[in-house]
Amino acid sequence: MSAPVIVGGGLAGLSLALSLSPHPVVVIARAMSSGKTSSELAQGGIASAVGPDDAVAFHAQDTLDAGAGLCDPATVRMITSEGPAVIEQLARWGVVFDRMSQGGLNLGLEGAHGRRRIAHANGDSTGASVMTAMVARVRATPSITVIEDAELQEIHMDDTGVCSVLFCQGRDDKAYTLSTRHVILTTGSSCALWRHATVPSLSWGHGLLIAAQAGARLRDLEFVQFHPTALDNGLDPMPLISEALRGEGARLINEKGESFVSELDPRDIVARAIWAQIQNEHAVYLDARVISDLPAHFPTILDSCLKSGLNPREDLIPVRPVAHYHMGGIATDAHGQTNVSGLFACGEAACTGLHGANRLASNSLLEAVVMGGRIADTLRDRSLHEGHVDPTPCDVDTCAYHESAEDVARVRALMTAHVGLRRSQTGLEQAIESLSLMKETSRHAQVGLMVAKAALARRESRGAHDRLDYPELDPQQAISSFVTLHAGDVVVNPEK
Ligand SMILES: Cc1cc2nc3c(=O)[nH]c(=O)nc-3n(C[C@H](O)[C@H](O)[C@H](O)COP(=O)(O)OP(=O)(O)OC[C@H]3O[C@@H](n4cnc5c(N)ncnc54)[C@H](O)[C@@H]3O)c2cc1C
Numbered sequence: 001m002s003a004p005v006i007v008g009g010g011l012a013g014l015s016l017a018l019s020l021s022p023h024p025v026v027v028i029a030r031a032m033s034s035g036k037t038s039s040e041l042a043q044g045g046i047a048s049a050v051g052p053d054d055a056v057a058f059h060a061q062d063t064l065d066a067g068a069g070l071c072d073p074a075t076v077r078m079i080t081s082e083g084p085a086v087i088e089q090l091a092r093w094g095v096v097f098d099r100m101s102q103g104g105l106n107l108g109l110e111g112a113h114g115r116r117r118i119a120h121a122n123g124d125s126t127g128a129s130v131m132t133a134m135v136a137r138v139r140a141t142p143s144i145t146v147i148e149d150a151e152l153q154e155i156h157m158d159d160t161g162v163c164s165v166l167f168c169q170g171r172d173d174k175a176y177t178l179s180t181r182h183v184i185l186t187t188g189s190s191c192a193l194w195r196h197a198t199v200p201s202l203s204w205g206h207g208l209l210i211a212a213q214a215g216a217r218l219r220d221l222e223f224v225q226f227h228p229t230a231l232d233n234g235l236d237p238m239p240l241i242s243e244a245l246r247g248e249g250a251r252l253i254n255e256k257g258e259s260f261v262s263e264l265d266p267r268d269i270v271a272r273a274i275w276a277q278i279q280n281e282h283a284v285y286l287d288a289r290v291i292s293d294l295p296a297h298f299p300t301i302l303d304s305c306l307k308s309g310l311n312p313r314e315d316l317i318p319v320r321p322v323a324h325y326h327m328g329g330i331a332t333d334a335h336g337q338t339n340v341s342g343l344f345a346c347g348e349a350a351c352t353g354l355h356g357a358n359r360l361a362s363n364s365l366l367e368a369v370v371m372g373g374r375i376a377d378t379l380r381d382r383s384l385h386e387g388h389v390d391p392t393p394c395d396v397d398t399c400a401y402h403e404s405a406e407d408v409a410r411v412r413a414l415m416t417a418h419v420g421l422r423r424s425q426t427g428l429e430q431a432i433e434s435l436s437l438m439k440e441t442s443r444h445a446q447v448g449l450m451v452a453k454a455a456l457a458r459r460e461s462r463g464a465h466d467r468l469d470y471p472e473l474d475p476q477q478a479i480s481s482f483v484t485l486h487a488g489d490v491v492v493n494p495e496k
Pocket of ligand 1: 010013030040041042045046126150152187188198207324347349366
C-alpha cells in the first residue's frame with residue numbers, strides 16, 4: 001500500500017501535505033502553479049480575527065450572517081477560532097504577509113466583515129505569494145512525492161473502503177494505478193461549468209463527479225457565488241476586479257453614464273443588478289479614475305487592465321458578473337472525512353458547512369489550511385505503516401476520453417442561461433432536459449446536472465440561490481441539500 005494520496009496541488013492539497021510531513025504522502029496534480037489553481041489567483045487575502053478590536057466571536061457571527069441560515073455553527077466556530085494560528089503557520093512555511101511599520105499585520109477590510117481582518121501578501125497578489133512559498137516548501141520536503149501533469153480519473157473500492165486510484169499522466173495520457181487506503185480530494189472549484197468564470201478552465205468539478213461515483217454524498221450544490229465584477233475582456237478565466245476598488249470610490253455605471261446600484265451593497269445584490277443591465281442590453285463599466293494609488297494597492301488589477309489595453313486611470317473598465325466560488329461540494333465532517341471509508345475532501349471541493357448559502361469573502365483560504373491540518377492529524381494516527389509509492393502502469397480506455405470543445409461550450413452556455421444568477425423552474429427543467437441528453441458523452445454535463453437538480457429542488461431564495469418563482473426565504477427550508485449518484489442517476493435529498 002502506498003502513502004495517503006492527495007489529489008490537487010492548490011493551497012488545500014499543499015498545506016495538507018506539509019502538515020503531514022515527515023509522514024510520507026503522494027500529491028497527484030495537474031499542476032501546482034502556471035494558472036491551473038484558484039489558489040494562485042486569490043487577491044484579497046485570508047480572514048482571521050487578529051486585529052486589536054476583533055474577536056473570534058465577531059468573525060464567526062459575520063460568517064453565520066453571510067451564510068443565510070445554512071452554516072453549521074460548530075464548524076464556523078472551529079474554523080474561525082483557528083484563524084490566528086493559520087496566519088502563524090503560513091508565516092512559518094515562508095509566506096511573507098504585508099505588515100505595518102510597527103510590525104503588526106496590515107489588515108484589510110472586505111464587504112460583510114465587521115472588522116479589519118484580512119491578512120494579505122504583496123497587496124492584491126496574496127494567492128500568488130502564498131503559493132510561491134508553498135510550492136518551494138513542498139519541493140524541499142523529501143516526504144512529499146509530487147506526481148505532476150497527472151489527472152485523477154477513478155477511485156477504486158474494496159470491502160473495507162478506498163483501495164486504489166487510477167490516474168492519467170503526461171502528454172500521451174498514460175494510465176497508472178496506485179494502491180492506497182486514503183485519498184484526499186482537494187480538486188478545487190466547479191465554477192468553470194459556467195461560461196464566464198474567475199477560476200481556471202479545468203476547475204469544472206471533476207473531483208465532485210469522481211467522489212459521487214465512489215459513493216460520496218455531495219452537499220448544497222445549488223449554492224454558487226457569482227462575483228459582480230470581472231474584467232469583461234473575453235478571456236477565460238476573466239480577471240477579478242476586487243470590490244475593494246468600489247470601497248475606494250470606484251463607481252458602477254452603464255454606457256449612458258447612469259448609476260444603477262449602490263456600489264457597497266452585498267455581492268449578490270450588485271451581481272444581480274449588473275446582470276439585469278446586461279440582460280437589457282446595456283454595457284456596464286467600473287469608473288476607477290478617481291483612485292490615484294492603483295499601482296501600490298492594486299498591482300494585479302492594474303496589470304490585468306493594462307494587458308487588455310485599458311488604462312484604468314483614463315479608461316472605464318468593462319465588467320460583468322462571473323461564477324466565482326462554489327459553496328457546495330463533497331460533504332465532510334469536521335475532520336474532512338466523507339461518508340466513504342478512506343475518502344476525505346478539503347478546500348473548495350469540500351462542503352464542511354462553513355459557508356452555508358453564501359461565502360464570507362476571504363474565508364476559503366482559511367478553511368483550506370484549517371481542514372488540511374485536521375485531516376493530517378487523523379491520517380498521522382491511522383497510516384503509520386504506509387509509505388511505499390509505486391504507481392503501476394495499466395491499459396484502460398478512461399485515459400483516451402476527451403470531451404469535445406463543443407460539448408463543453410454547450411454545457412457552459414446552458415448553465416449560464418438557466419442555472420446562473422437568476423433561476424426558475426422552467427429554465428432549470430430546460431437545463432436538466434438538455435444536460436440529461438448529453439450526460440453519456442460529457443462529464444461537464446454530469447456535474448452540471450447534479451447542480452441543476454439541486455437548484456430545482458430548493459424552492460426558495462436563500463443566499464446565492466435566487467429563484468424568480470420563489471423569491472422569498474422559507475424558514476422551513478433552512479436545511480442542507482444532499483445529492484448522490486445511483487447507477488449514474490442523480491438523486492437529490494435521498495432518504496438517510
Ligand atoms: C480570482 C479569485 C480570487 C480569489 N480570492 C480569494 C481571497 O482573496 N481569499 C480567499 O479566501 N479565497 C479567494 N478565492 C477562493 C480561493 O482562492 C479558493 O477557494 C481556494 O484557493 C481553493 O483552493 P483549493 O486548494 O481547494 O483549490 P485550487 O487552488 O483550485 O487547486 C485545485 C487543484 O486540483 C487540481 N485538480 C483538479 N481536478 C483534478 C484531477 N481530476 N486530477 C488531478 N488534479 C486535479 C488542479 O489542477 C489544482 O492543482 C479566490 C478565487 C479566485 C478564482
